[in-house]
Amino acid sequence: MPAYLDNAATTPMRPEAVEAMLPFLTDRFGNPSGAHATARDAKKAIEEAREVVAAGVGARPGEVVFTGSGTEADNLAVLGAVAAADGGRVVCSAIEHHAVLHATRAAGGLTAPVGGDGVIDLDAMAEVLDHNVGVVSVMLADNEVGTIQPLADVVALVRERAPDAVLHTDAVQAFAWVDVAALAAPADLVAISGHKFGGPKGVGALVVREGTALRPIIHGGGQERDLRSGTHNVAGIVALAAAVQATVDHRAADVVRVGALRDRLADGLLATVPDTTETGDRRRKIAGNCHLSFGGVESEALLLLLDGAGVAASAGSACTSGAIEASHVLVAMGVPAERALGSLRLSLGVTTTAADVDLALAAVPAAVARLREA
Ligand code: PLP
Numbered sequence: 007m008p009a010y011l012d013n014a015a016t017t018p019m020r021p022e023a024v025e026a027m028l029p030f031l032t033d034r035f036g037n038p039s040g041a042h043a044t045a046r047d048a049k050k051a052i053e054e055a056r057e058v059v060a061a062g063v064g065a066r067p068g069e070v071v072f073t074g075s076g077t078e079a080d081n082l083a084v085l086g087a088v089a090a091a092d093g094g095r096v097v098c099s100a101i102e103h104h105a106v107l108h109a110t111r112a113a114g115g116l117t118a119p120v121g122g123d124g125v126i127d128l129d130a131m132a133e134v135l136d137h138n139v140g141v142v143s144v145m146l147a148d149n150e151v152g153t154i155q156p157l158a159d160v161v162a163l164v165r166e167r168a169p170d171a172v173l174h175t176d177a178v179q180a181f182a183w184v185d186v187a188a189l190a191a192p193a194d195l196v197a198i199s200g201h202k203f204g205g206p207k208g209v210g211a212l213v214v215r216e217g218t219a220l221r222p223i224i225h226g227g228g229q230e231r232d233l234r235s236g237t238h239n240v241a242g243i244v245a246l247a248a249a250v251q252a253t254v255d256h257r258a259a260d261v262v263r264v265g266a267l268r269d270r271l272a273d274g275l276l277a278t279v280p281d282t283t284e285t286g287d288r289r290r291k292i293a294g295n296c297h298l299s300f301g302g303v304e305s306e307a308l309l310l311l312l313d314g315a316g317v318a319a320s321a322g323s324a325c326t327s328g329a330i331e332a333s334h335v336l337v338a339m340g341v342p343a344e345r346a347l348g349s350l351r352l353s354l355g356v357t358t359t360a361a362d363v364d365l366a367l368a369a370v371p372a373a374v375a376r377l378r379e380a
Pocket of ligand 1: 014015075076077078080103105145147148149176178179199200201208209210
């Protein structure tokens, strides 16, 4: 059995989510915007899903906006808040996913640095914050190294230095592992994406707290309180809600079990493969992330050998896999280029087993040794 250790790229769907969505792909096919019974059935399903998602992310149902992906939720947050901020500048952390980073760049914004441990540098952040800043975006956990950011401290700083700024957090990677309802509570906008925690691809949500100024980026039929036009992906939304519920129900136990597997994997590889370093501070990371770098090895070649040995892994974020330059996250953390290019992300998920870890513990040292011999 191959070992799927790329859960930060995407996760297999939870059975609860598959089961929940099936009726909406067959009999219950209504468009929730209609006025008849078939439409009302779909509308009811969406509103029930909204309640579940709201409870899972610590929001009121009326604050949840369903979107077509995590990327879209992030774009709506950054571009929609900038548009509403009346000339206010946008600032994001240097390690944001491209969904936030590129949206910030498109809006002419700035980035704030992180330290070598991957944690936002609050002193440097303070320097770029002033009354001209209208939007700040700092992710709850990053998709490469998995560092959990001290969001409450960031929010306190933003409220003090840029009191009118809207604060967005990308909780796309965090949701599977941390209590987003509690940790993202001080943020005005919170993005999640279904396929990162056992839901389907192509559906996400943005929490827009009451009173937050936001303009739509997609115009049309006025769905989602006119913040996201487009016919609802009813099956996807229902499945997203089922995945939220299953994640919240099992998260505490999953974190303990998967965290122990991750520690065994990371410690095992650090002990058996010479010249290996761990990226970031493990105590501050989400439970599923194991990020290592090997001296004298190129990630792309390593990924190929691992794939051949039945281990699915990644060298950085899935969206940039194949690029040969060092990832912007590792560059921002000051990881030397040679180490960054020899990095490996093994991301565990709720379906990861001890056998998967055993396979990786055998395959990674063998692949690294082979590349070093070549
Ligand atoms: N934000 C983060 C932190 C991610 O890891 C990802 C996906 O890799 C996204 C946003 C984009 O989400 P989606 O794949 O749903 O567009």
